[in-house]
Amino acid sequence: MNADLRSSADSVLARLVGDPTGTARLREDQWRAIEALVAHKRRALVVQRTGWGKSAVYFVATSLLRASGAGPTVIVSPLLALMRNQVEAAARAGIRARTINSANPEEWEGIQAEVAAGEVDVLLVSPERLNNPDFRDQVLPKLAAATGLLVVDEAHCISDWGHDFRPDYRRLRTMLADLPPGVPVLATTATANARVTADVAEQLGTGAGTDALVLRGPLDRESLSLAVLTLPDAAHRLAWLADHLADLPGSGIIYTLTVAAAEEVTAYLRHRGHTVSSYTGKTENADREQAENDLQANRVKALVATSALGMGFDKPDLGFVVHLGSPSSPIAYYQQVGRAGRGVEHAEVLLLPGREDEAIWQYFASVAFPPEEQVRRTLDVLAQAGRPLSLPALEPLVDLRRTRLETMLKVLDVDGAVHRVKGGWTSTGEPWVYDAERYAWVARQRSAEQQAMRDYAASTGCRMEFLRRQLDDEEAAPCGRCDNCAGARFTADVSGTSLDTARGELSRPGVELEPRKMWPTGLAAVGVDLKGRIPAGEQASTGRALGRLSDIGWGNRLRPMLAPQTADQPVPDDVAQAVVAVLADWARGPGGWATGAADAPARPVGVVALPSRSRPLLVGSLAARIAEVGRIPLLGTLEYTDQAPEFGLPSSNSAQRVRGLHQALTVPQALAASLSETSGPVFLVDDRAESGWTLAVAARLLRRAGAKGVFPLVLALQP
Structure with missing residues (x-):
């Protein structure tokens, strides 16, 4: 039987790779994996170098299993580019493949109907679908019951130790538990060291003590x-x-x-x-x-x-x-x-x-899993709500940006502390332990990997051997x-x-700074009576930054200057001169006040600075230089109120940021008097813009105090 199976497998491979002669042959380890999946219905973990042909294993296995009457293959695949390549490859082998992901929601219903009708051989789904309430509760159980082969592509994402930890992948453990007995499972990856391999094998039930096949090959790439x-x-x-x-x-x-x-x-x-x-x-x-x-x-x-x-x-x-x-x-x-x-x-x-x-x-390390107090705060808010809370509803109540909040909730969902339902997230009431040791280990591992890349760049030995x-x-x-x-x-x-x-x-200065036009949702929940579109008469105009901290031009000059460990100092001459160039381009460019266009804004008639506890010299000197060059008055500085927090404002999400700013900033009387006497817009100067909310709240205060317009001007945009 296995000789016939091998012959059939090689025939599918020939179609897959477009070999009209039919002479293509599977690698020995490819065949061993296919035989384990098709003939013995085993679980297999394949760790092989990129380009080895891992996708051939699951497409050939799919063709053979479908020919024997098995249900469709489900492939959990992480990226859209990967999905598109796989759908095209499957078609070459006569395999009907469809995909459900964030880019084609309008097709989901029809695809699910095709799967139910047996018209699909391979269904590719993104890991995020596994935690969508409708998909998880309505589609996934039927899919698990009918699937003939489950494939986890890029399986290192399952592991906490992997370089690209994605909590949605951990949801696979639930799907694995729901598979009927005898359904083969294949996990594939090229980027797993021994620790990641062991962790993935354990989570997929392909580890020690199981009747599973682990194929790990050499990772050299001869080309x-x-x-x-x-x-x-x-x-x-x-x-x-x-x-x-x-x-x-x-x-x-x-x-x-x-x-x-x-x-x-x-x-x-x-x-x-x-x-x-x-x-x-x-x-x-x-x-x-x-x-x-x-x-x-x-x-x-x-x-x-x-x-x-x-x-x-x-x-x-x-x-x-x-x-x-x-x-x-x-x-x-x-x-x-x-x-x-x-x-x-x-x-x-x-x-x-x-x-x-x-x-x-x-920067990327700074958005890791949040500290325990923020997690506990989120759990407390959900427990007290008594109803599901959506991300927009939850975000104003906790000091976390939405993407980081969502990732944290997915981890808590997998851990059993919260549950995603229609309408948002709920608390399960189950006890949850903050695994500080694990998160600290991950941070140490990340640091070790960074050192490895420094060592790679400096190495005098073989680079492929190093990797x-x-x-x-x-x-x-x-x-x-x-x-x-x-x-x-x-x-x-x-x-x-x-x-x-x-x-x-790289030295060309100037980046547009788009103003905020809508207040964040949920402000009423934190006691701020602002919502919807910011009125035109209270908005900032489009502003300018000298550069982005994340770019490779001015970012390289600004990052060390604005680093926390750098002492506050007056604006350096080269930076001030670059800001002057930005002002000149701004004035003459589209929408500039020096163009003479009928709809051009009025020329700014004054400069206002934002208060800064960390860099008062830098911000103050920058505002003074702009006033001097523009031959316009330095009207003054906004001030912090006695309600402003001593150690800085919340910076993690929009609603918390606006709440803090709403209570923290005020226009002093002398500045208000100057604004009421001006006949045009003003520059609003700060060292950096991150969320844009400081500028939006400050512009609103200045406009309400009499400014005819507000043009934000900062040194750096921060990602």
Whole structure:
């Protein structure tokens, strides 16, 4: 029987890979996994390098199981790009695949009907669907009862120890418990060290003591040539890309650490004549699909992408991956470089680390699982509500941003302390323990991974061997291909023209600062009588910032200047001169007061500063310089009331921020008198803008005190 099964499996593989000769053959470990799933209905965990062919295992197994009368395969898959690739691959093998995810809600009902009618062989669902109340309560039980194979792709996400911990993945344990006996389960990943492998195996029931198959292979990628090129600054890195991008083989991906950097790099490379597109978490879904298609068809040289273009994107002939900035984890780095060289003999992988990398790592680490007092506060609010609370209703009552609050609630849901229902979240009343030891361990692990990336960049040994050892690959050995094994293939040379244009691009000051136009929901619940649209007569106008803290241009100058450990000081001359340039461009640009247009706003007639406890010298001197350059009066500074908290305002979510500001700021009498005598708008000056609510509340106070308009001007936008 198994000989016939193997022959059938190889035939499906030939269709899957588009081999008209029918000579394609499964790897031995691919066949072992398929045999375990199809012939013996076992559970299997496959940890194999990127490009090894893990998707072939579940598509071939699906075809064979469906032919024997089994129900559809359910694949839990984390990213839209991955889903699109998988649907296309399944079609090549004659497998009917559909997907339910955030991008196609209008299709969900029809797809569920097709599944019920037996017309779907593979259903791909995002992990977030598993915790949607309707899907979890109405669809998931039927799906679990009928499924013929459950596949967990990118299974390292299940693990607390994984680099991309997603609480929705932990919901899989419930689905596994509901599967009928004898339903095979396959978990696959390329980025799991020994600890993550053991944790995933235990949670999926594929660990020690189970009748399960664990296939872990060597993680070398023979086609990849790894290198690190350390350049003096961001301008040199941009210039290097402009000069050398055309020399890199085929088409590829340029990864950046932030959305702002991706947009900056894309704009600069286009200006230098390169055909590139950006791809980030802020890119619209239709634009993402277009960008993916353009890269697949080699219509662009590169996508400049954040980690949004990550797991599972499959372009076999991808010729290079360049990182403009170092990821914080060798696991994440291995995952991303694994996009290259799957179907070609040689691909270039290059890391261009930057001095801003560590600041960006610190920012992302700051949004980890909240401290215990914030969790307890949330549980208390839910317990006292006596009814489900939606995120907008809950957010004003706890000091957490919505995305962080939602992630925390999902963890609490998995832990049994809360439950998601129609209308929001409820408390279960079950006891819950804050696992401080586990969260501290995760923080230490994150710190160790960051150190590993510093060591990788500085290493004089084999780079592929270094990454493989980080992933506990026992067969790790020198690759003979990387820059340390075979010699550097790239020089640090850049042309004067490229360097000058890069410096010009990065030093160009000025970022638009969009004003807040709607008050956050739920303010009435915290005693603030504000709601809906902010009246036009109380809004700030569109403002300006010198730069973003997350960008690689002015961000590199502003981050150390605004760092908590940096002493307060008057605004430096170079920064003040750049702000003057921003003002000049602003005045002459679209909507500027110096354009002479009929609808142009009136020229600002005064400067007002926001009060600052941490940087009064910086903010005050900046306001004074603007008044001096503009030859307009410095009208004064808003003041804190006696209700203002001594150690700063809440900053985690909008409603809490507005409540604190509503009680904390006031217009002193002298400033109010000056405003009533002005005949035009004023500049409102601060060191940074994060949420935008400080500027919105201050603008409202100034407008109500007589200002004819308010133009916010800050040094930095903070993500």
